Amino acid sequence: xxxxxxxxxxxxxxxxxxMSQAAAFQARIDAEERIExxxxxxxxxxxxxxxxxxxxAHSEIVGMLPEGNWITRAPSLRRKAALLAxxxxxxxxxxxxxxxAETLGISRExxxxxxxxxxxxxxxxxxxxxxxxxDIGAIGWLVDGAAIxxxxxxxxxxxxxxARAMIRVCKEESFHQRQGFEIxxxxxxxxxxxxxxxxxxxNRWWWPCLMMFGPPDTVSEHSDASMxxxxxxxxxxxxxxxxxxxxVPQAQHLGLMLPDPDLRFxxxxxxxxxxxxxxxxxxxVLAGNGPCNxxxxxxxxxxxxxxxxxxxxxxxxxxxxMRAAV
Amino acid sequence: xxxxxxxxxWEVFIRSRNGLAHKHVGxxxxxxxxxxxxxxxDVYTRRGEGLSIWxxxxxxxxxxxxxxxxxMFEPAESKVYxxxxxxxxxxxxxxx
Numbered sequence: 001x002x003x004x005x006x007x008x009x010x011x012x013x014x015x016x017x018x019m020s021q022a023a024a025f026q027a028r029i030d031a032e033e034r035i036e037x038x039x040x041x042x043x044x045x046x047x048x049x050x051x052x053x054x055x056x057a058h059s060e061i062v063g064m065l066p067e068g069n070w071i072t073r074a075p076s077l078r079r080k081a082a083l084l085a086x087x088x089x090x091x092x093x094x095x096x097x098x099x100x101a102e103t104l105g106i107s108r109e110x111x112x113x114x115x116x117x118x119x120x121x122x123x124x125x126x127x128x129x130x131x132x133x134x135d136i137g138a139i140g141w142l143v144d145g146a147a148i149x150x151x152x153x154x155x156x157x158x159x160x161x162x163a164r165a166m167i168r169v170c171k172e173e174s175f176h177q178r179q180g181f182e183i184x185x186x187x188x189x190x191x192x193x194x195x196x197x198x199x200x201x202x203n204r205w206w207w208p209c210l211m212m213f214g215p216p217d218t219v220s221e222h223s224d225a226s227m228x229x230x231x232x233x234x235x236x237x238x239x240x241x242x243x244x245x246x247x248v249p250q251a252q253h254l255g256l257m258l259p260d261p262d263l264r265f266x267x268x269x270x271x272x273x274x275x276x277x278x279x280x281x282x283x284x285v286l287a288g289n290g291p292c293n294x295x296x297x298x299x300x301x302x303x304x305x306x307x308x309x310x311x312x313x314x315x316x317x318x319x320x321x322m323r324a325a326v
Numbered sequence: 327x328x329x330x331x332x333x334x335x336w337e338v339f340i341r342s343r344n345g346l347a348h349k350h351v352g353x354x355x356x357x358x359x360x361x362x363x364x365x366x367x368d369v370y371t372r373r374g375e376g377l378s379i380w381x382x383x384x385x386x387x388x389x390x391x392x393x394x395x396x397x398m399f400e401p402a403e404s405k406v407y408x409x410x411x412x413x414x415x416x417x418x419x420x421x422x
């Protein structure tokens with residue numbers, strides 16, 4: 001569900017490659033051909049994708065944590081079943097994405113290792129806590145809404161396995177946003193206390209959601225190559241603006257206030273202009289200093305360690321079967 | 327972390343309804359065929375996508391080499407006489 005700021009091109013090392021091969025590759029991209037796993041590709045293309053897809057996969061897996069915490073606390077069986085299905089979807093999305101990333105020649109165990117060692121990034125949004133039930137509504141409505149804005153163009157990404165995974169993800173994702181919005185509708189039409197909960201959740205999630213689209217275009221130095229390779233189709237600011245324009249009328253419908261005193265409709269451009277984003281907060285969260293960074297990694301490490309016996313038992317069983325078959 | 331040799335990759339094929347062929351939908355890791363079928367059900371058929379699942383160890387698939395693409399498939403491109411539109415049928419005959 002969640003890519004963000006992960007679409008940075010890996011440009012540290014530029015290996016020497018056959019220029020005619022590189023030109024032929026770019027020509028295929030320009031002709032809107034899809035690149036498949038065994039096709040020749042520049043090393044930087046491979047590395048950029050391996051990083052972006054695996055970090056996207058990590059985001060799905062870590063993204064289960066803030067919501068999973070509310071499954072046993074959901075206010076009704078209907079809400080519980082829906083949340084359980086949503087969290088199960090995130091797990092499935094993680095698996096589609098790891099499988100797509102593996103086609104680039106790196107194993108899933110290696111990607112897990114990068115996440116668990118703290119070397120790999122995942123979406124900054126999951127380093128914020130879900131403190132009330134209204135947060136489950138806000139996450140579905142806003143976080144999934146922002147993710148959909150990011151992900152729909154990725155369905156046309158030049159790398160075939162990633163594009164195909166994203167098509168599956170996007171198909172399943174729209175239920176997530178709708179279930180979140182429905183929770184917000186219910187709360188905002190409820191008691192004064194419930195409406196206050198909805199407003200509080202919106203206040204806390206709005207700005208971090210705008211940050212999900214990554215740094216502003218003026219400082220986003222890496223997107224040019226990703227654009228040329230058609231991994232990325234729209235700039236961070238373009239996607240952020242689309243999200244704001246789509247979300248403002250929804251907030252108005254809910255009768256909630258977006259926590260931005262500078263927000264105003266610009267007649268000339270037809271867009272909602274928003275206030276200054278606190279990029280320092282974004283940097284801090286990416287650097288590991290968000291409210292929940294340590295909790296999230298600790299939870300993943302614990303789950304991985306506690307699942308070891310299951311993996312070992314399954315492997316032992318498979319080995320026993322193989323020996324019996326000989 | 328090294329790749330777990332006991333958790334190999336499987337390719338998943340789903341028949342969406344009777345009358346249609348099984349179609350490749352993706353891949354997954356599993357220790358054995360039984361786990362692969364169960365995982366395929368959970369990962370790839372959560373919304374009624376299929377009535378039948380095939381799983382095949384990825385290592386069992388033999389693929390053509392992408393660099394042989396021209397040699398392999400060019401002959402199919404250049405033989406226009408393999409297509410019905412190559413042949414002229416008098417107008418008065420109508421549809422054939």
